[in-house]
Amino acid sequence: MTMNKKWIFLSMGCILLLFFMLKDSLSQPDVESLEGGFKEIAFARNEQNTGPVTRIYSVSVADTGKANFELYGNYMPHTKYGTTIVYFFLQGERVPGTLNVEKPYFDDKTFHPIVRYEKDAMGGVKVTHLKM
Secondary structure, three states, X not given: OOHHHHHHHHHHHHHHHHHHHHHHHHOOOOHHHOOOOEEXXXXXXXXXXXXXXXXXXXXXXXXXXXXXXXXXXXXXXXXOOOEEEEEEEEOOOOOOOOOOOOOXXXXXXXXXXXXXXXXXXXXXXXXXXXXX
């Protein structure tokens, strides 16, 4: 093979590799691609930038049969040594529009979540079904 043909094949291989890398990076799954009709309603985060960061979310769910609560929670941002908590509510029922960063995060006499997702400071995940 001549030197020109080697460069052409090498260039085509590099371009093909770049194409597939770009395609793969732009087609990653996200929250919108999940089944279940998830919709984020409220979010609260403490303003701690030097220590543990606490993130609290309230999310409505349209179809609990298709919903993957743990996967949704895993897609939420999480900071090392921080805590991420997601409360899931049935769509059509009352959902808190604002959240507190300290307990109680919302009025639990008014709002009734169906599932609670929590990722702790060490990355451990706990999904608790509260009611269905």
